[in-house]
Amino acid sequence: MAILTTRALKKHYGRIIAVDGVDMETRDGELLAVLGPSGSGKTTLMRLVAGLEEPSAGELFIDGQSIVGIPPRRRNIAMVFQNYALYPNMTVRDNILFPLRARQAPPDEQRRQLDWVAGILEISDLLDRRPTRLSGGQSQRVALARAMVRTPDLFLFDEPLSSLDAQIRSQARGELRELHDRTRITTLYVTHDQTEALGLADRIMVMEKGIVHQIGTPQQLYYDPADTFVAGFIGDPPMNLLPRDGRLIGVRPEHFHLAAEAPGDEVALELDIEVEHLEFLGAEWLIYGVVRRGVTKQPRPPRVIGRLRQAAVPSLATGETYHFVVTRSDACFFDPETGQRLSAAKVAVA
Numbered sequence: 001m002a003i004l005t006t007r008a009l010k011k012h013y014g015r016i017i018a019v020d021g022v023d024m025e026t027r028d029g030e031l032l033a034v035l036g037p038s039g040s041g042k043t044t045l046m047r048l049v050a051g052l053e054e055p056s057a058g059e060l061f062i063d064g065q066s067i068v069g070i071p072p073r074r075r076n077i078a079m080v081f082q083n084y085a086l087y088p089n090m091t092v093r094d095n096i097l098f099p100l101r102a103r104q105a106p107p108d109e110q111r112r113q114l115d116w117v118a119g120i121l122e123i124s125d126l127l128d129r130r131p132t133r134l135s136g137g138q139s140q141r142v143a144l145a146r147a148m149v150r151t152p153d154l155f156l157f158d159e160p161l162s163s164l165d166a167q168i169r170s171q172a173r174g175e176l177r178e179l180h181d182r183t184r185i186t187t188l189y190v191t192h193d194q195t196e197a198l199g200l201a202d203r204i205m206v207m208e209k210g211i212v213h214q215i216g217t218p219q220q221l222y223y224d225p226a227d228t229f230v231a232g233f234i235g236d237p238p239m240n241l242l243p244r245d246g247r248l249i250g251v252r253p254e255h256f257h258l259a260a261e262a263p264g265d266e267v268a269l270e271l272d273i274e275v276e277h278l279e280f281l282g283a284e285w286l287i288y289g290v291v292r293r294g295v296t297k298q299p300r301p302p303r304v305i306g307r308l309r310q311a312a313v314p315s316l317a318t319g320e321t322y323h324f325v326v327t328r329s330d331a332c333f334f335d336p337e338t339g340q341r342l343s344a345a346k347v348a349v350a
C-alpha cells in the first residue's frame with residue numbers, strides 16, 4: 001500500500017499542455033477513479049506516474065519519496081492498460097510468471113505468488129492455455145494476475161474494461177472492486193465512463209484540459225459539485241443550470257417537485273415549466289421541458305430535464321405548463337462568470 005502525491009505536475013508536448021499543474025494525493029489503499037472527457041490528460045498523468053514520461057515541471061512522490069527520474073522498472077508500479085499485451089507464444093502461467101522470472105525470484109516464491117493470484121482471480125484452470133484461446137474477460141484477469149504477482153505499491157489501470165462488451169463489463173467491474181477490497185493496493189483507475197467511476201471508486205478525480213476540477217467521493221461530486229463543469233459532467237442527465245439573480249442555480253433532475261407534492265422546506269426556486277416530451281423509464285419518467293417563468297429572462301428560454309416518480313406523472317400532458325418547486329437544500333449556486341460554486345457544501349467532507 002502506498003500514497004501517491006503530485007505537486008504542480010506539468011507535462012507539455014511542444015505547445016500542447018497535456019497536464020497543467022496537478023496537485024493531488026491518494027489515500028492509502030483507495031481506488032481513485034480519474035474521470036474526464038477525451039484529451040483531458042488522464043493517460044498522460046498515468047504515464048507520468050508510471051515513469052513512461054518525465055514531467056516538464058513539478059514533483060511526484062510515493063510515500064513522500066520523489067520518484068522523478070527513477071526508471072519505470074524500479075518504481076514498483078503495475079500497469080494494466082487498454083490492450084492487455086499478453087505474450088501470445090507463452091502460456092498463461094508463463095505470462096504471469098514473467099515479471100518474477102525477470103527479477104530471478106526463487107522458484108518457491110514464484111509458486112506461492114502464482115497459487116495466490118490464480119486463486120484470487122479464479123484462473124487456475126487456464127494456466128496451460130495460450131492467450132489466443134482466452135475470452136476478453138479472461139485475458140483481462142490474466143493481465144491483472146501478471147500485474148499483481150509483483151505486489152506493487154500502486155496499480156495503474158487505464159480503461160482496462162473498455163474492450164469488453166456491456167454485460168461482461170459490469171461483471172468485470174464487480175470483480176475488480178472485490179479484488180481491490182481484498183488486496184487494498186492503492187489504485188488509479190482511468191475511465192471516461194462516469195457510471196464506471198461512480199460504481200467502482202472510493203473517490204473520483206475529475207479532469208479537463210489538464211487540470212483537476214474536483215476530487216471527492218461519488219456522493220460529493222454528485223451533490224456538491226465544485227463548479228459548473230463537474231455539475232454538467234457528473235449525472236445522467238446532468239445537473240440543470242438556471243440563471244437567476246446574477247447566479248446560476250444548479251438543480252439535479254430528481255429535485256424538481258410538482259408544487260402540490262413539494263416538501264414543506266424553504267423554497268429556492270419556483271418555475272413554470274412547459275412539458276415538451278415525456279420519457280418512460282419504468283419506475284420514473286424523464287420530463288423534457290422549457291422554463292416559461294422563474295428564471296432571468298433569456299433570448300431563448302432555458303430547457304430543463306426533470307426526473308419524476310411514476311405516481312406523479314399520469315396527470316401531466318405534453319404542451320401544458322406546470323408549476324414546479326426546488327427547495328433550498330437541493331439547490332447549488334454558482335458564479336456565472338467563473339463557474340465556481342458559491343454555496344457551502346452539502347455533504348460532509350469524509
Ligand SMILES: Nc1ncnc2c1ncn2[C@@H]1O[C@H](COP(=O)(O)OP(=O)(O)OP(=O)(O)O)[C@@H](O)[C@H]1O
Pocket residue numbers: 013016017018036037038039040041042043044045192
Ligand atoms: N506524445 C504526445 N505528443 C503530443 N501530444 C500528446 C501526446 N500524448 C498526449 N498528447 C496530447 O495531450 C492531451 C492529453 O492527452 P491524453 O491522452 O492524456 O488525454 P486522455 O484524457 O487520456 O484522453 P482519452 O480519454 O482520449 O484517452 C491531448 O491533447 C493529446 O493530444
